[in-house]
Amino acid sequence: MAHALELLYVLVLKDLRVRYKGSVLGYLWALANPLAFTAVYYIAFKLIIPTTTDHFALYLVTGLFPWLWASNALVHSAAAYRSNLTLVRKVRLPRAIVPLSSIVQEMVHFLFAIPILALGVALATGTTHASWIWLIPSMAVVQLAMLYPLGLILAASNVLVRDVEHLVGVALQMLFFLTPIVYTAESIPRAYRGYFVLNPFMPMIGAWRTALYRGDLDVAAIGRCLLFAGAAGLAAFAIHRSIEPTIGERL
Numbered sequence: 653m654a655h656a657l658e659l660l661y662v663l664v665l666k667d668l669r670v671r672y673k674g675s676v677l678g679y680l681w682a683l684a685n686p687l688a689f690t691a692v693y694y695i696a697f698k699l700i701i702p703t704t705t706d707h708f709a710l711y712l713v714t715g716l717f718p719w720l721w722a723s724n725a726l727v728h729s730a731a732a733y734r735s736n737l738t739l740v741r742k743v744r745l746p747r748a749i750v751p752l753s754s755i756v757q758e759m760v761h762f763l764f765a766i767p768i769l770a771l772g773v774a775l776a777t778g779t780t781h782a783s784w785i786w787l788i789p790s791m792a793v794v795q796l797a798m799l800y801p802l803g804l805i806l807a808a809s810n811v812l813v814r815d816v817e818h819l820v821g822v823a824l825q826m827l828f829f830l831t832p833i834v835y836t837a838e839s840i841p842r843a844y845r846g847y848f849v850l851n852p853f854m855p856m857i858g859a860w861r862t863a864l865y866r867g868d869l870d871v872a873a874i875g876r877c878l879l880f881a882g883a884a885g886l887a888a889f890a891i892h893r894s895i896e897p898t899i900g901e902r903l
Contacts, residue, residue: 781867
């Protein structure tokens with residue numbers, strides 16, 4: 653266990669160093685992407701297509717930051733084995749750690765953004781919550797539990813079919829607009845809400861907003877997230893176990 657954690661730490665640190673090598677702004681780029689998206693969607697949905705959502709910029713930020721962690725993590729984890737070809741082929745290691753390192757790396761970026769989210773909530777609502785101390789780490793663990801099995805499935809599938817890493821980006825672009833990030837869940841027509849409920853990222857984003865806005869835990873949403881994580885975990889275990897012995901040969 654200790655060896656696996658040490659290996660995970662080394663992989664995450666390596667990826668972060670490579671990613672920001674020679675960069676002037678460094679980790680500030682982790683904030684630039686979601687803030688840029690927030691500005692674009694704020695202009696589109698507040699100024700051009702007016703919305704009545706209170707504190708709309710904050711609403712966008714609290715949805716976009718966890719979403720970008722999820723989407724970036726899944727894109728990178730899908731390509732994790734191919735991106736670390738030499739490591740996977742020549743080093744004996746628990747291969748399931750490789751896609752996990754991609755997800756944890758994106759989690760680190762997200763955690764750097766937490767002060768921005770907390771400051772935004774404080775400025776917009778005039779309140780802060782002591783419960784953030786345990787709520788935010790708890791929510792991060794829940795999201796990690798959801799993303800890891802998905803990333804493991806995508807990484808294994810991409811070994812078999814190289815188109816997977818390209819399809820993931822397309823699928824996530826579609827899923828973004830099927831998740832209440834730039835609109836509220838209440839605005840979804842009743843006739844279609846049953847379909848939206850099938851989206852596992854919908855309760856995840858809702859739970860984040862409940863934690864940040866009210867300093868409370870949305871038990872129902874968390875339950876749905878953990879149920880999805882459990883089902884995805886079983887599928888990931890079966891799929892990865894069947895393909896792991898031949899990953900090096902197939903790459």
